[in-house]
Amino acid sequence: MKVFTAEQIRNWDQFTILNEPISSTQLMERASMKVCHWISENCKIHKKLFVFCGNGNNGGDGLAIARMLYIKGFDVDVFVNDPKGKFSEDASVNLKRLRDVSGVSIRRFNEIDQYNFDDKTIIIDALFGTGLSGNLEGEYEILVEQLNKKKNYKIAIDIPSGLPADGLPKENATILKTDYTLSFQCWKRSFLHPETGRFTGKVEILDIHLHPEYAETSETHNFVIDDKMVESIFNPRQEFSHKGSYGKSLIIGGSYGKIGAAILATRSALKIGAGLTFTMAPECGYEIIQTSCPEAMFIKGGGEYVNNFVVDNDMVCGIGPGLGTHSDTGKNFLEFLKTYSHPLILDADALNIIAADQEALRLIPSKTIITPHPKEFERLFGNTANSFKRLELAKAKAKELDIYIILKDHHTQVVTPQGDVFYNITGNAGLAKGGSGDVLTGILVSLLAQGYSEKETCILGVWLHGKAADFAAEKYSKEAMLPTDVINEFGEVFKELNRNTIKEL
Template identity: 70%
Template sequence: MKILTAEQIRRWDAFTISHEPVSSIQLMERASEALAGWISENCKNHKKIALFCGNGNNGGDGFAVARMLYMKGFDVDIFVKYTKGKFSDDASVNVKRLRDLSGISVREFKEADQYNFDAKTVVIDALFGTGLSRPLEGIFKELVEVLNEENCIKISIDLPSGLPADHMPENDAAIFKADYTLSFQSWKKSFLHPETGKYTGKVIILDIGLHSGYLQTETTEDFVINEKLVDGIFKPRQDFSHKGTYGKVTIAGGSFGKMGAAVLATQSALKTGAGLTFTLAPRCGYEILQISCPEAMFTEGGGEFIENFETENETVYGIGPGLGTHEETQKGLLNFLKRYTKPLILDADALNIISKDCKNLKLIPDLSVITPHPKEFERLFGSTENSFERLKLAREKAAELNIYIVLKDHHTQIVSPDGNVFYNITGNAGLAKGGSGDILTGILTSLIAHGYSQEDACILGVWLHGRAADLAAGKYSKESMLPTDVINTFGSVFEELNRRNGVKL
């Protein structure tokens, strides 16, 4: 799914109006019906609606939603800046339509101080949406600060007021903090970054039937990974195949006291279907690996840590989980990278070793995949002020080094050498545990061994990792789920993928 800027979405509205054809007020009615439908279905136990409307088209959506919710049996109160204020043309039409309904009261913002926001109240923000290009000021800023203090369900229409759609807000900007954001047709970048996404709550994208012709020709470098994209990548396992069909994996990792990381990566590679799986590890991990991963083969690389990295061209390497940064390990890894030229996956301590000297970055083979979390990224490439700047730097480095960067975050970003970014929206806070990244290393290594391109392996692998975590959280809770629970849920995700692709199970 393409991520579009606020300006691109405005052009999409205009394109729809001119090509369908449909009038702007009809399009507003269509959007409002979708909004009212979602709210009425999901807020059945909250019959009291306090709707705060601006003077523009976001407010126009609010006025129309107020009318529709009232007709569905909700008690609705509307708040505006001035009851006799001037509104946009389409908003004015919906203000006039409200006059035929005697049961909806219209108040001024200043009356919000005395309003009874009880536990059954739903506050709806229809102040600005994407129609604001500067920080909130004056009465709007004061209103948002008051509403943010209220302990009730809060919903934003299109975009929380005060939040930019495409970039970081100014420091100390007043921004409406929603529990739900009901947006139209396309994700926005600010929904997907930690500094800005914290204001949106759960994001719901409503399809309001904007003209598909516009989306086919409009270009972007930002995408959301959705089921349609994943289903187009996934290759069901063929009946007439053998272990050689699905490639050979070598997980290089583990050191004394850190063998668990190598175990998790190995189990993950096995569970995602690698044909042959080897684990290159120190001798101290032999029994641990043979007992916990009997399907994998053991290759000794040292005593208590790996010193010798074998070079084999007929395998895909995933290097880093639990590796440690011992001097001999550093020397062995850097020597290996100097002579190895095929794409591989580098994570964890492999990245920490490389980060000790910026010259080491040039040793990463073309089209390899690195999977840093934010601190590892900072050690590799330097610090940035925020996640928007970090992503910009990641784009530059992916192009410069001709590699794929999987930048792990709440919404992990896959950055390709050609500048495209794919945001993942599966996964949850239950993955914020040691070992989760080791699992991802095993997944990516396995999928590339299957024959997926690096880009497709990253998209499918990151999505699969997050989807399995969502299923594990549903069963065990975010607090109690373990990385091994995520691995054990891979089978359910593959069942979903096969079912959607018409494969008989």
């Protein structure tokens, strides 16, 4: 799914109005019906709604939603700045329609203290859409501050009021913090970054059937990894195939006290389906690796740490999980990079070794995939003021070094050498545990070994990792789930992928 700017989305609305054709009021009605349906299906125990509407088209959505939900049996009160004030043309139409419906009160913002916000009341935010420039001010800022103090569920229509669509808010901005955001047609960049996404709650993208031609022909470098994209990449297992059809994966990692990281990466690579899987680790890990991963073959890389990096050209290699940063490990790893030219998967201590010698960045083979978390990224490339700046730096470094960067975050970002960014929306906070990155490394090595391109490996890999984590969280909870639980859910993910991609008679 493409991610468009606020301006592009407004242009998409206009393109739909001109080419469907449909009037702007009818398009507003269509969007409001989608919201109404979602609320009526998901808020069955909440029958009281306070809808806060601005004077623009976002307010027009709110006025239409209030009318529709009242007709469906909800108890609705509407709050506006001034019922006799100036509204946009489409909002004025919906204000008149609402007034024609008896039973819905239209109040002023400053009257909210007279109303009881009990625990069955939902607050609907339709104050400002994506057209707001600058911070909330005056009565609107006071209102949002009051609403933020309420413990009621809050649902934003299109975007939480005060939040920019495409970047960071200005300093000291007042923004409504919502539990759900019901947005239209596509994601907005601010939903996908930690500084701004914390205001949106759970995001639901509602398809309001804007004209598909606009999306097909309009350019962007930002995308969300959705099911359609993943299904177009995934290659189901072929019946007439053998282990040689699915490549050789090699995990290089582990050191005394950190053998578990290499095991997690190895088990992950095995479960993702590489034809043959090897683990190069120090001799101290031999028995535990052979016991824990009997399907993998062991290669001795040293005594208590790896100091011998030898990789056959027909293997796809992932280096880093539990590797350690012993001086011999670091020295021999950098020597290995000087002579190795195939794409690698580099994570954890492999990145830490490179970060200690900035000249080593130039040794990373072209098309390699690196998977830093924010601190590892900072050690590699320097500090940035925020995640938007970090992403811009990642784009510059991916192009400069001709590598793929997987920026691990709540919505992990895949950054290509061409400057495209793919945001992953699977996964959850249960992955915030040691070992989760090792599991991802194993996934990526295995997919690349099976013949997926580097770009496909990154996109499919982060999605699959997050999807398995979602299944694990559902089964065990975010708190109790472990990286091994994520590995054990790969089968359920592949079952779902196969159901969605293999055509049945």
